[in-house]
Amino acid sequence: MAISSQFRLLGQRRFLPFYLTQFSGAFNDNLYKNALLLLIAYKTTGLMGLSVNTVINLAAFLFILPFFLFSGIAGQMADSYEKAAIIRKVKLAEIAIMVLATLALWIGWYEGLLVLLFLMGAQSTFFGPVKYAILPQVLGDDELVGGNGLVSMGTFVAILLGTIAAGLLMGLEGAAKLTATSVLVMAVLGYIAARQVPDTGVVSNGQAVRFRPVLETWNLMSVAAERKPVLWAILAISWFWFLGAAYLTQFPNFALSNLRGDETVVTLLLSMFIVGISIGSMMCERLTRHRITLAPVPWGALGLTLLGIDLFFAVPASPEPSTWWTLVTDPAYIRVLLDLVGIGVCGGLFIVPLYAFIQHETPQNKRAQIIAALNVINALFMVASALTGILVLGVLDVSIPGFFLLLSSANGLVLIAVWRLRRRTG
The missing domain is CATH 1.20.1250.20 (MFS general substrate transporter like domains)
Structure with a gap:
């Protein structure tokens, strides 16, 4: 068809x-x-x-x-x-x-x-x-x-x-x-x-809405854990938000300290990253052939690791003062931009099939609660990302490219996890 x-x-x-x-x-x-x-x-x-x-x-x-x-x-x-x-x-x-x-x-x-x-x-x-x-x-x-x-x-x-x-x-x-x-x-x-x-019509689960802040949020975790493959998919998406938040948070200091760029460089880095995610998201439909499958996810995870490592080596050792024009015309900086676009593309390939998998594998009368649980865990991972950045950059005094390298290396463990998830779900 x-x-x-x-x-x-x-x-x-x-x-x-x-x-x-x-x-x-x-x-x-x-x-x-x-x-x-x-x-x-x-x-x-x-x-x-x-x-x-x-x-x-x-x-x-x-x-x-x-x-x-x-x-x-x-x-x-x-x-x-x-x-x-x-x-x-x-x-x-x-x-x-x-x-x-x-x-x-x-x-x-x-x-x-x-x-x-x-x-x-x-x-x-x-x-x-x-x-x-x-x-x-x-x-x-x-x-x-x-x-x-x-x-x-x-x-x-x-x-x-x-x-x-x-x-x-x-x-x-x-x-x-x-x-x-x-x-x-x-x-x-x-x-x-x-x-x-x-x-859309009402498909009620018969559950009363209880106004109990925090407690009902905590109860979401048990709902999310009812299906182990769905829980693993939730954790994988939240890891991407951990990773993405780390990149987005560090772009201003990365542009200033490691690329010696002005404010236009920050905007360009953000733009390239998001353009990449958009491209990757759009590619998923063709790669999955309109099927709900996790097949692109391990490849996205692999790309996040390899391109993140390459970004560490792409950063110029002795950068000259730069603007957005410098980054798009100087080969030394173009590699940095290509890595960021590639990281974004792989991020899109990583998260879109996971979202579709969660939606498809959860019962309709609990689907919104599963998504709510995902949002909570995403928020937790983003807070953890900020705290990790403070620890690694501020306390351990690691450079921003070094921080990106650590994140990319840690993503190798996620690659193993999503590969196993892909094999279990077919």
């Missing part, structure tokens, strides 16, 4: 409104979060008696905290109620949050913006389980890998564009007010798209 490209899904109502909704949400999250961090770094000398560095770390903590508090509740709701209705309510909540954020940005009330950052994290927490649990209900098995590839590509491109937009807005006069207008407009556009998401 001839099956057309995954891009045809973008022309269908069962997928396009959802795709635009999740894209706008990822864009807005990153625009708001990065703009707030830049405003705190450059427009203030600290808040509530705390230093700028402390406030920036507090902001990152406040955004991720809701995943630990509310993921269990979010998963129960998504498994108990109609998913399109939840999407619309979550996007409506985003508008309310952004109205308050607009007011706070206009008057410069940064303490309030931190509270709203927590609420944005909560809104993302409730959207996350629906985001991936809805796909198997609107896509066929032969479309699931392609649909996940599109969602993965859209999410990372939205992260990139939101981050770049925040930086561009900060360079303009009246940055806070322009940011306020932008986040509100994006929230409204996201809600308009959400209004077009078709109803």
